[in-house]
Amino acid sequence: MVGFALPRLKQPSVIPGFAPTLxxxxxxxxxxxxxxxxxxxxxxxxxxxxxxxxxxxxxxxLAALQLSFLTALVAASINAVFGLLIAWVLVRYDxxxxxxxxxxxxxxxxxxxxxxxxxxxxxYTPNGWIGQFFAPLGLKVAYTxxxxxxxxxxxxxxxxxxxxxxVLRDLDREVEEAAATLGAxxxxxxxxxxxxxxxxxxxxxYALALxxxxxxxxxxxFIAGNIPYVSEIAPLLIVIRLEEFNYAGATAxxxxxxxxxxxxxxxxxxxxxxxxxxxxxxx
Amino acid sequence: MEIxxxxxxxxxxxxxxxxxxxxxxxxxxxxxxxxxxxxxxxTLLRLIAGLEFPTAGSIFFGDEDAxxxxxxxxxxxxxxxxxxxxxxxxxxxxxxxxxxxxxxxxRPSDAEVRKRAGDLLDLVQLxxxxxxxxxxxxxxxxxxxxxxxxxxxxxxxxxxxxxxxALDAKVRKELRRWLRELHDRxxxxxxxxxxxxxxxxxxxxxxxxxxxxxxxQVGTPDEIYDQPASPFVYAFIGDSSELSVRVDRxxxxxxxxxxxxxxxxxPDGPARLFLRPHxxxxxxxxAGAIAGRVAGVxxxxxxxxxxxxxxxxxxxxxVALPETERGxxxxxxMVRPRKWQLYPAA
Numbered sequence: 001m002v003g004f005a006l007p008r009l010k011q012p013s014v015i016p017g018f019a020p021t022l023x024x025x026x027x028x029x030x031x032x033x034x035x036x037x038x039x040x041x042x043x044x045x046x047x048x049x050x051x052x053x054x055x056x057x058x059x060x061x062l063a064a065l066q067l068s069f070l071t072a073l074v075a076a077s078i079n080a081v082f083g084l085l086i087a088w089v090l091v092r093y094d095x096x097x098x099x100x101x102x103x104x105x106x107x108x109x110x111x112x113x114x115x116x117x118x119x120x121x122x123x124y125t126p127n128g129w130i131g132q133f134f135a136p137l138g139l140k141v142a143y144t145x146x147x148x149x150x151x152x153x154x155x156x157x158x159x160x161x162x163x164x165x166x167v168l169r170d171l172d173r174e175v176e177e178a179a180a181t182l183g184a185x186x187x188x189x190x191x192x193x194x195x196x197x198x199x200x201x202x203x204x205x206y207a208l209a210l211x212x213x214x215x216x217x218x219x220x221x222f223i224a225g226n227i228p229y230v231s232e233i234a235p236l237l238i239v240i241r242l243e244e245f246n247y248a249g250a251t252a253x254x255x256x257x258x259x260x261x262x263x264x265x266x267x268x269x270x271x272x273x274x275x276x277x278x279x280x281x282x283x
Numbered sequence: 284m285e286i287x288x289x290x291x292x293x294x295x296x297x298x299x300x301x302x303x304x305x306x307x308x309x310x311x312x313x314x315x316x317x318x319x320x321x322x323x324x325x326t327l328l329r330l331i332a333g334l335e336f337p338t339a340g341s342i343f344f345g346d347e348d349a350x351x352x353x354x355x356x357x358x359x360x361x362x363x364x365x366x367x368x369x370x371x372x373x374x375x376x377x378x379x380x381x382x383x384x385x386x387x388x389x390r391p392s393d394a395e396v397r398k399r400a401g402d403l404l405d406l407v408q409l410x411x412x413x414x415x416x417x418x419x420x421x422x423x424x425x426x427x428x429x430x431x432x433x434x435x436x437x438x439x440x441x442x443x444x445x446x447x448x449a450l451d452a453k454v455r456k457e458l459r460r461w462l463r464e465l466h467d468r469x470x471x472x473x474x475x476x477x478x479x480x481x482x483x484x485x486x487x488x489x490x491x492x493x494x495x496x497x498x499x500q501v502g503t504p505d506e507i508y509d510q511p512a513s514p515f516v517y518a519f520i521g522d523s524s525e526l527s528v529r530v531d532r533x534x535x536x537x538x539x540x541x542x543x544x545x546x547x548x549x550p551d552g553p554a555r556l557f558l559r560p561h562x563x564x565x566x567x568x569x570a571g572a573i574a575g576r577v578a579g580v581x582x583x584x585x586x587x588x589x590x591x592x593x594x595x596x597x598x599x600x601x602v603a604l605p606e607t608e609r610g611x612x613x614x615x616x617m618v619r620p621r622k623w624q625l626y627p628a629a
Contacts, residue, residue: 172365172367174363174365174367175367175368175369177334177354177361177363177367178361178363178367178368178369178429178432179369179380179384180334180354180355181332181333181334181354181355181359181360181361181433182380182381182384182432182433182435182436183355183358183381183384183385183436184355184380184381184384185355185384188384192369192380192384193369196369196371197370197371199371275371
């Protein structure tokens, strides 16, 4: 989280172990995250500025990046809306089979993404179970960006549900009752009282879903059709470059993806920090 | 606004929380619903507010049957024990909320809302805190904001559910006096729930004592204290001790000793004698007195409280003596009640 104050070292505290835990955290993050990413940036830096720009601004690269980020944004947005709805239903109502549905939410996590991709493809091809209904409308789902959005929505479904659910469950019933005694109808209560309270959690879920969707590869390659400039995602382009032994090209795309992702997640985190401060969470 | 509650019943999953309660609340009155937890006092308050709906019976606001009106239409100001402020709104936005959610035609302008919220903030003595957020306020301040928010909709009645329950003793005392003054100034019909008898006795015009979903007694604080209608009220209000006695033709016997008490109206048979610690005096004359062995002494603010073990059953009574009284640590002493209350044993 942004904006934490580093405690003075050697400060007496009832929660001991600051030094070893911080040390471990830094070491762990270094091995798992920072060193691999550092190596990537180092490799990209070795390219030289001119080469990097040339590789990064190649029209195929730009098309792939644009497709990846756009489809990820759409998928995360869809999940923000419907994930919230699912969380609402699971928390607010009790009905037979609620626990089963609750368990189903996590399935996209457990399923190998390739399996998901193949299953979705066979469903959404023009002669598939679902695709046949779209075909007469002239709408092709599989082998187009729409198919990519479907796959990304599938794999990133659990994030919003799982982040919003506990917050919604802990929401103080009295706050809603207070709004009602003040004359607010259900609509006003939901839009002015409940949604603002859920916003930080919703943003967290959105950020996680977005991050997951941007990096997704396994399920997309099956449903996308992978036509350059049309339905070729950036992670696939990286793999293609690697298979061509074009390590420089792969690194350039990867570094660019990393930079954009980082900027997006940082922005979301800043918004979140702001809203958290405003709403006084943890105060 | 007068409120009339008529044979109200409320069941939760078949368990009655309220068992045929009738109550008339006069316009401009400050009334306390007092009782232990589970007595149904909060349920009664929530039924009046429209946050719950009755299983049977009705609630009248003036001459109008409000039993099935929605909470939004009842126009009541409600204050919750844990404030229930909107965390993501500033203090001014919290107070103005009730005005901003009005239907378009009746909604005041934004400037008007801000002005009224500011006025209310002055009324609850928090001027200048309008731009703070709830988490930046103390508990007492939050409850004042909650009250201002409830008053903003110009309610016909003000309902408070243990409004000071979450505050520390000193702030609680201060707010009590302040709320009483505010009530006298604004003249709202006010009903508040409390389990603190001191709070109920100190603040209200009338007290409703409740137990197990029923009203035990309704009366002014003096009536409740001096003429308790049932053993429950006697034991619940103020300190008290109880002794099992026997009534025989108007005379009262503790085990086999006659006490210097008379009970002309009570039927013969076992009875319960209730005594208050400060209505007992130590005496040297054994005739008709209650004798007991000292079981403990403790200091209580301005008094020294001696606990006496009486009779073979070892029932205990408390005697309040001046704090200057010493040397009562052991031995047997005799006491004589100046006031007492007898109820037939159930």
